[in-house]
Amino acid sequence: MIVSAKWKGLTDAKLDNAEVIVEGRDDYAPGSIDYVMSFTPPPGKLASLPNLKAAFCLGAGVDGFLSDPNYPRRVPLVRFVDRTLSAEMTQYLLLQILMHHRRQRFFDAAQRAGQWRQETLQRRTEDTRIGFLGLGAIGSFAAKRLIDLGFQVSGWSRTPKDIPELKSFTGDVALAAFLGEVDILICLLALTRQTAGILNAKTFAALPKGAFVINVARGAHLVEPDLIAALDCGHLSGAALDVFAEEPLPSQSPLWAHADVTITPHIAAVSQPQVVLDYIRDGIAVFERGETPATVVDINTAY
Numbered sequence: 001m002i003v004s005a006k007w008k009g010l011t012d013a014k015l016d017n018a019e020v021i022v023e024g025r026d027d028y029a030p031g032s033i034d035y036v037m038s039f040t041p042p043p044g045k046l047a048s049l050p051n052l053k054a055a056f057c058l059g060a061g062v063d064g065f066l067s068d069p070n071y072p073r074r075v076p077l078v079r080f081v082d083r084t085l086s087a088e089m090t091q092y093l094l095l096q097i098l099m100h101h102r103r104q105r106f107f108d109a110a111q112r113a114g115q116w117r118q119e120t121l122q123r124r125t126e127d128t129r130i131g132f133l134g135l136g137a138i139g140s141f142a143a144k145r146l147i148d149l150g151f152q153v154s155g156w157s158r159t160p161k162d163i164p165e166l167k168s169f170t171g172d173v174a175l176a177a178f179l180g181e182v183d184i185l186i187c188l189l190a191l192t193r194q195t196a197g198i199l200n201a202k203t204f205a206a207l208p209k210g211a212f213v214i215n216v217a218r219g220a221h222l223v224e225p226d227l228i229a230a231l232d233c234g235h236l237s238g239a240a241l242d243v244f245a246e247e248p249l250p251s252q253s254p255l256w257a258h259a260d261v262t263i264t265p266h267i268a269a270v271s272q273p274q275v276v277l278d279y280i281r282d283g284i285a286v287f288e289r290g291e292t293p294a295t296v297v298d299i300n301t302a303y
């Protein structure tokens with residue numbers, strides 16, 4: 001199953017041993033399908049393919065597959081994990097962090113006013129605490145780069161992490177303590193039942209006054225009215241959002257015009273088709289050898 005004609009063109013070159021079927025265009029017998037690749041397959045689709053050997057998610061987050069209540073649990077689901085994706089996300093995070101930390105908007109405004117205003121950093125880099133909700137493949141990659149730049153870095157995850165110079169918090173009981181020590185909060189969690197809505201009023205209240213929030217995981221992590229309220233009362237100083245509950249973000253959303261919100265259209269880290277298809281080709285070879293790729297998700301934890 002291929003998501004678009006763009007992918008079909010590439011699969012001819014990359015998956016040269018496979019017969020590629022384009023969903024919605026080609027006729028096929030459901031029993032003839034061995035592998036599926038998609039971002040978000042139509043609900044019930046995978047359950048209708050009786051001989052499916054594995055499903056490949058074209059992105060890092062598999063919520064588009066596992067939100068299907070009829071996902072066939074016997075079918076291994078492989079997610080995309082790759083250095084190119086982690087590096088691109090880290091670039092995005094650096095951009096948003098430094099725009100805030102180095103006060104670039106202030107200097108933009110000064111330039112527009114024709115003013116030479118030599119303000120210094122509001123907080124030294126060594127005193128700036130960056131906290132990751134989620135320290136998986138991408139979060140831990142980005143965290144290490146921010147440590148190298150001199151920031152104080154911490155993270156909250158389900159299992160403890162042993163990353164030099166990073167303070168690791170785990171489990172629900174440690175969440176408030178983690179948030180209490182964060183000036184810039186980054187959400188890079190997997191979207192599951194446990195993490196949906198985690199960026200809410202209670203979470204924001206636990207952050208120090210003036211904290212900045214970056215959500216690059218999924219829109220469903222964020223309760224948008226709670227964010228707007230926390231910004232409007234001055235508790236949060238700003239937010240950078242790449243993902244939204246509804247995408248494209250509806251034109252009437254108050255987020256568009258909010259002075260303290262930076263919006264990007266889900267482009268923080270984009271799966272490069274050539275890289276993903278190499279990854280899938282290699283993954284299929286692993287299954288065909290009777291083995292299992294390391295990046296098969298745990299259906300029980302849903303990530």
Ligand code: NDP
Nearest residue numbers: 060061134135136137138157158159189190194217268269
């Ligand atoms: P991983 O699955 O490697 O990491 C997920 C992290 O979430 C892990 O650290 C995991 O903890 C943590 N987690 C999951 N459930 C809980 C919980 N209940 N409590 C605490 N921590 C929890 O994912 P990636 O790092 O590869 O990607 C993260 C997300 O980023 C993706 O799911 C996707 O939604 C998003 N993404 C967005 C992109 C964009 O362009 N905006 C591009 C790419 C990804 P533990 O480590 O203990 O297992």
